Amino acid sequence: TYFGKTAELVRIARPKSHQQEVMLQITRYSMYLGIAVMIAVSILAYVMHLKNELISILTFDVAILMGCVPVALPAVMTIMQAAGARYLASKGVLVTKLDTVEDAASVDVLCLDKTGTITMNSLEVSSLVPLNLSEDELLELAFYASSEETKDPIDVAIVSRARKVNIRGRRISFIPFDPSTKRSEAVVEIEGKRIRVVKGAPQIVLEMCVNGKKFIEEKLNELASKGYKALLVAKGEEGGPLEAAGIIALSDPPRPDSAELIKRLKELDVRPKMITGDSFPIAKEIAGLVGIGEKGISLSDLRKLDESRLLEEIERADFLAEVFPEDKYAVVKSLQAKGHMVGMTGDGVNDAPALKQAELGIAVSNATDVAKASAGVVLLTPGLGGIVEVIIQSRKVYQRALTWIINKVTKVIQFTLLLAVGLFWLGYDVLTLMGMALLIFANDFATMSLATDNAEPTSNPNKWNIRNIMVSSVVLGILLLIEALIAIYIGQRLFSFPKNKMQTFILLIMVFTSQFRVLLVRERRYFWKSRPGRELIASVLVIIAVFLLLGTVGIVVERIPLSASLLSLAYSAAFTLGIDPIKVLIFRSVRIS
Structure with missing residues (x-):
């Protein structure tokens, strides 16, 4: 039946989960590196008699894995999205699917209903x-x-x-x-x-x-x-x-703010595409009045074309006229087939499949319950204002998530290689399992404060490019590895630390570096270009104070002199923030913005 077909489309409609894909790839690459280093070092350490007991080798392997697995990644992503959803609720937008808060950042085509969204819906x-x-x-x-x-x-x-x-x-x-x-x-x-x-x-x-x-x-x-x-x-x-x-x-005249908001969408590099059941001349008139564009086509003309030409015409058109509600699903699929991330507005039962298929399904204020259940966000007020807010806030969430991922991958590179090099240099593990646990807390969980960090949205859609993220993170990780190796040299030459004190000194170096690294990578420009959020500043200051106390007093870890603790803080700040120009150059080279 007609309604049975609609229900079936709602069941099978499902956009690709971009967030899940990113999380899986980051976890996969981190584990690849960790396992490779773990196997290579374990074999070499046994052959070179650096570790002769199985328990000692297993302890080293566990430390490697603890540092490589991004255990806080799902929690951090969820917290960031929840914080974005809470902000949007204050702007009259209810988020029904948390993934939408991040996926909306990548939307580059937004299909808009004419009646009630662009126009007053007051005939x-x-x-x-x-x-x-x-x-x-x-x-x-x-x-x-x-x-x-x-x-x-x-x-x-x-x-x-x-x-x-x-x-x-x-x-x-x-x-x-x-x-x-x-x-x-x-x-x-x-x-x-x-x-x-x-x-x-x-x-x-x-x-x-x-x-x-x-x-x-x-x-x-x-x-x-x-x-x-x-x-x-x-x-x-x-x-x-x-x-x-x-x-x-x-x-049904356009809303007073429609033209301005359409202009704002275009400034955000999101192409608005009007979809209406009205005739072609009416669609063309309204599209021209609000500044959407003049290229249009009617559904009756589209049905005369072959599939490849149809996809091209839908992609080129600024507006589509004489469209039936059930055709919106095909429009969304066509745009996605051309590589676009699609947003779609709708209000009726027939719009439900399209709303569920789109990366950003938007149920307007007067939508049916079925449409609201299928959409990712629900507007509580008429017009386009809420849609613009969703895109801007989503891009802020994307920037925060990007910061966390770059920070995490950089830390994995630095930490994993430091454990390997440190073992062959010093002849023992540079971090204990307790030190490893403390480092994970300081780096992964304390940086959850990034969920409310001050982030600047980009002027264009954001797309996850794992290759570029990995390249930039590897370069930064190697630079910070050099920092840690110099710190080991300082600990040997300046303080002549024995094993336990050296482990504490390296722990402090790694913890302080992790805090300044967050401040370094949160900005794609120079780190001083924007002020961190209050929660992030508080988190960094608390972590620094706590670990200065732990190292100086000797709580949980071996005590080292106050001078050594303060030197580790000053050295970490100077080196980490000192590579900022290199970071800016790297981000520009791989086009991370």
């Missing part, structure tokens, strides 16, 4: 064009094929206007407007005669009429050029042919 009868009868008689006929009970804006406008005329007949039957047929019908009795009245989309009703086609088409084009929505009313004796009775022109 009124603006003009009447009767054929061989009076305006009052035309309104009377339209009244019979309308009902306020349906809450349809068109019916409400016609009934409101028709109250001023004399209603002579008695309605016998009524078929409300159906999106699939694009018309409503009624049978009425007027002065003892049964009359069939049809009201609906002009291109549909005109095909049912036997008169006035040329005149009506001219009038329709004239009204459409002025931005009017036109309905054609036809009448005829029950069981007989229909004759065109006249045209009713309704106006």
Whole structure:
């Protein structure tokens, strides 16, 4: 059945989970590195008699794995998305799927309903064009094929206007407007005669009429050029042919802020694409008024094309006219097939498959429960303002997530190679299992404060490029590895630390470096270009204070002199922040913004 087909599309509609893909790839690459280093070092350490006991080798292997597995990644992603969702709720946008908060950052095409999203969705009868009868008689006929009970804006406008005329007949039957047929019908009795009245989309009703086609088409084009929505009313004796009775022109002007918000979307490099069931001339007029564009095509023309040409035309078009609700799913799939990340607005049951398939499904304020359940976000207020907020906030969440991932991968590179090099240099593990656990806490969980960090959204859609992220992280990780190796040299030459004190010194170096590394990579430009969030600043200061105390007093770890603790702090800050120009150059080279 028709509704069965809609339900099936809702069931199978599912965009690719970009967040899940990123998490899996980051985990996979980190584990590859960790396992490779673990196997190579374990074999060499055994051959070189650095580790002769199985328990000693296993302890080293566990330390490697503890540092490589991004245990906090799922929690951090969820917290970042939840923080974004909470902010959006304060702006009148309810997030129903947390993944949407991050996926919206990549959206580069946004399909918008005309009625209610771009326009006011407040129709009124603006003009009447009767054929061989009076305006009052035309309104009377339209009244019979309308009902306020349906809450349809068109019916409400016609009934409101028709109250001023004399209603002579008695309605016998009524078929409300159906999106699939694009018309409503009624049978009425007027002065003892049964009359069939049809009201609906002009291109549909005109095909049912036997008169006035040329005149009506001219009038329709004239009204459409002025931005009017036109309905054609036809009448005829029950069981007989229909004759065109006249045209009713309704106006639904654009919202006052639509043009400005469309301009803002374009500034964010998101291409708005208007989708409407209205005729081509009306769609073109509205698209021009709000600045969407002039390239358009009607669904009837699209159906004449082969598949490859159809995909190209949908991609090129600024607006699509005469579109049925169920066609929106095909439009979304077509755009995704061309490599686009798609946003889609909708309000009806028939829109549900498209809303679920799109990376950013947006249920408008008056949407049905099915549409709201299928969408990723629900707007509580009419218009485009909430959509712009979603995109901007999503790009901020993306920047925070990117910072966390770069920080984590850089730390994995630095830590894993340091354990290997340190073992062959010093002859023992540079970090104990307790030190490893403390480092994980300081680096992974304490940096959850990035969820509320001050982040600048980019002016273009964000796409996860794992290769570029890995390249930049490897370079930064190697530089920070050099920092740690120099620190070992300082600990040997300046303080002549024995094993336990050297392990504490290296732990402090790694912990302090992890805090300054967050401040380094949170900005794609120079680190001083923006102020970190209050929670991040507080987190960094608390971690530094706690570990200075641990190292100096000797809590949990071996005590080292205060001078050594302060030197490790100053050295970590100077080296880590000192490589900032190199970081900027790397990010520019691999186009991370």
